[in-house]
Amino acid sequence: MIRMDYLAIxxxxxxxxxCAGVQTPVEPDVVDITLPASADRVKAAVTKVLxxxxxxxxxxxDGSQLQTGYRGEQPSIWDWLVRGRYGxxxxxxxxxxxxxxxxxxxxxxxxxxxxxxxxxxxxxPTAPQVPQSAQNKLRLIKxxxxxxxxxxTTETFYGAK
Numbered sequence: 342m343i344r345m346d347y348l349a350i351x352x353x354x355x356x357x358x359x360c361a362g363v364q365t366p367v368e369p370d371v372v373d374i375t376l377p378a379s380a381d382r383v384k385a386a387v388t389k390v391l392x393x394x395x396x397x398x399x400x401x402x403d404g405s406q407l408q409t410g411y412r413g414e415q416p417s418i419w420d421w422l423v424r425g426r427y428g429x430x431x432x433x434x435x436x437x438x439x440x441x442x443x444x445x446x447x448x449x450x451x452x453x454x455x456x457x458x459x460x461x462x463x464x465x466p467t468a469p470q471v472p473q474s475a476q477n478k479l480r481l482i483k484x485x486x487x488x489x490x491x492x493x494t495t496e497t498f499y500g501a502k
Contacts, residue, residue, distance in 0.1 A: 367466040369453040370475040376448055378486045380405070380440040383448055386485040387436050390478060396434055407436040412473065430456040431464075432473045448482070450475050 376383055384401060392399045397410030411431045432454040439447045452475045456467035471477060483489050 367454075367468055369451045369466075370469050371452075372448070372450045372475040372479045374448055374479065375441060375445055376483070376486065377445050377488055379444060380438050380446040382486060383438050383446050383482070386482045387438065387448070387450070389485055390481045391434055391436075394473070394478075405438050407434075407438075409434045430454055430467060430470055432469055434478070448479075450478055450482075452478065 378386075384405075384407075387407065388399055388401070391407075391409055395413040397413060399407065399409050401407050411433050432452055435451045435453075437449045441447055452469050452473055454467050454469040454473065455464040457464050469475070
């Protein structure tokens with residue numbers, strides 16, 4: 342039988358070592374680019390890409406600023422346990438589109454991610470996962486605008502047979 346004082350020492354050690362960590366500052370993932378498309382087309386593409394990726398409240402404010410809510414999780418029977426508890430990363434996006442000419446506009450896209458590893462951790466900044474990174478969102482926006490420099494097909498990727 343385990344004595345209560347040994348149990349208290351083990352619990353104290355677990356809490357002490359579990360909470361002792363150094364957080365490194367993580368900057369949001371940002372992309373600044375000029376796209377060869379009108380501001381209306383870019384805004385429509387950004388809206389479609391973020392809405393399809395299940396970001397909440399994808400609405401433009403002041404005609405050129407967008408700030409989303411947190412990205413939705415995939416629904417499961419464990420939502421009550423996973424959503425705010427163990428090993429979760431949540432992200433949100435901000436975008437601004439400013440027209441430069443009739444056929445070009447400037448896009449600034451910022452993706453901020455927060456994560457936690459245990460039940461007792463608080464949400465802290467973390468690097469975004471690859472599917473939610475700003476570079477990947479930019480790639481999807483360019484695909485939507487059909488301004489990709491190189492079109493990849495099965496033949497170009499694997500080589501012609």
